[in-house]
Amino acid sequence: MAARVLFWARFKNIVDRPIFIHVYIDVFVNTYSSPVKVGIAGATGYAGQELVALLARHPGVNLQAAMSSGPDSASRPLPRLARIWNGQVEPLDAARLARSVEVAFLAVPEKAAAELAPPLVDAGVRVIDLSGAFRIRDDAARARWYPATKTLPSGAAYGLTEHYKDDVRGAALVANPGCYPTGALLALLPLVRAGLVDLSRDVIIDAKSGISGAGRAASDRTHFSENHGSVSAYGLFNHRHVAEMEQELGATITFVPHLVPLDRGILETIYIRTTPGTTVERVSDAFTSAYGSEPFVRLTGDELPEIKHVAHTNFCDIGWRLDAGVGRMVIVVCLDNLVKGAAGQALQNFNVACGFNERTALL
Numbered sequence: 001m002a003a004r005v006l007f008w009a010r011f012k013n014i015v016d017r018p019i020f021i022h023v024y025i026d027v028f029v030n031t032y033s034s035p036v037k038v039g040i041a042g043a044t045g046y047a048g049q050e051l052v053a054l055l056a057r058h059p060g061v062n063l064q065a066a067m068s069s070g071p072d073s074a075s076r077p078l079p080r081l082a083r084i085w086n087g088q089v090e091p092l093d094a095a096r097l098a099r100s101v102e103v104a105f106l107a108v109p110e111k112a113a114a115e116l117a118p119p120l121v122d123a124g125v126r127v128i129d130l131s132g133a134f135r136i137r138d139d140a141a142r143a144r145w146y147p148a149t150k151t152l153p154s155g156a157a158y159g160l161t162e163h164y165k166d167d168v169r170g171a172a173l174v175a176n177p178g179c180y181p182t183g184a185l186l187a188l189l190p191l192v193r194a195g196l197v198d199l200s201r202d203v204i205i206d207a208k209s210g211i212s213g214a215g216r217a218a219s220d221r222t223h224f225s226e227n228h229g230s231v232s233a234y235g236l237f238n239h240r241h242v243a244e245m246e247q248e249l250g251a252t253i254t255f256v257p258h259l260v261p262l263d264r265g266i267l268e269t270i271y272i273r274t275t276p277g278t279t280v281e282r283v284s285d286a287f288t289s290a291y292g293s294e295p296f297v298r299l300t301g302d303e304l305p306e307i308k309h310v311a312h313t314n315f316c317d318i319g320w321r322l323d324a325g326v327g328r329m330v331i332v333v334c335l336d337n338l339v340k341g342a343a344g345q346a347l348q349n350f351n352v353a354c355g356f357n358e359r360t361a362l363l
Contacts, residue, residue, distance in 0.1 A: 036354055039065035039097045041116060042107030043089050046212045047130055049078055050343035051105055056085035058347070058361035060354070064100050067092045069108045098123040103354070105346055106130060114148035117173060121153045126353065127173040128159070128346050134175040135244050145240040159349040160185055160248070161358070162294050168352045176349065179341025180207055180257060181244045183268045183333040186297060186316050190290035191272070191329075192249055196282060198327070199251045201273040207255065209337055210262035210307075233258050264338050265307035270331040280322050283329070287318065295359050296340065296348065305334040312336060314344035314362045 038055055042048040043066035055061050066089050075088045094116055097104055103126045106113045110131040117127050133149045134156050136142040142149055155172030158164055168174055184205050191197045235257050245253045291297040298317045305317030316335040335341050344362055351358045
């Protein structure tokens with residue numbers, strides 16, 4: 001919960017006369033009386049390990065359990081987190097998770113999330129799910145892309161934090177957005193809502209992602225010798241993130257993702273046609289209105305962002321160029337797929353849902 005408190009401050013001006021100004025400070029009130037008991041399912045994956053590292057630094061969290069994605073794995077430490085978190089990753093135990101935590105993060109595949117989340121919600125545990133299992137509201141679209149999810153639990157919210165904070169605050173389950181949709185939606189929603197995008201024309205998103213975006217499970221596509229020195233397109237007309245983007249934008253999307261030989265990071269180049277009367281000032285106003293007070297979206301304008309500027313952070317950087325005479329615009333957006341595109345945004349949603357300052361453990 002956030003409250004706005006008015007303070008009066010007394011200063012001396014340059015002629016040594018006292019002046020008074022009033023200052024508003026947002027005060028965030030944690031809705032839990034003691035550290036929140038938190039558990040993670042899927043702590044051994046890339047996003048899961050990022051979550052453990054972030055939660056271990058959070059002053060309002062008591063990390064009760066870090067579990068693997070299955071019940072048959074042996075308990076083991078996470079070497080990369082030595083002296084950050086010295087616990088053991090234990091086998092998945094859904095019953096223990098339900099009775100021992102107040103908030104559960106699910107960093108497991110969507111089929112497992114579809115099975116785990118409803119009983120946790122029924123047990124009164126708030127769930128933040130990093131899979132795609134609960135992102136799609138339309139039953140037919142969800143049946144196509146996430147067939148294991150038959151229904152959405154009551155109180156589910158789509159967790160694009162900057163745009164749906166009120167929904168997240170009261171949600172029993174937060175569906176964390178996908179990494180590609182996070183960048184695309186943060187770039188496009190302010191323009192669409194301001195009426196600056198011609199939605200009768202195709203919106204084209206050309207995206208590049210580091211290999212960690214494919215997950216930790218080994219495959220031919222993620223093999224070092226297949227990726228080193230190469231760039232490859234995949235998922236044309238068949239990528240499940242398209243349904244998520246089109247749901248939120250109400251527009252047809254042509255989405256072409258590429259795998260690039262980086263360990264982490266996403267860069268999306270987005271091509272749109274603008275509506276008549278769109279100017280540089282109106283574009284800038286739309287972005288500033290949406291993100292001027294948001295801590296994790298950085299507007300770079302004509303200075304186009306780069307992956308190295310956002311790696312290992314929860315920032316999303318957005319730059320753009322407008323060709324007003326032709327009515328076309330190019331937007332470039334960058335984020336870290338494991339942080340803002342996964343674990344960081346999940347923690348951001350946790351902070352909002354539980355009444356912490358949104359920046360806690362992220363800045």
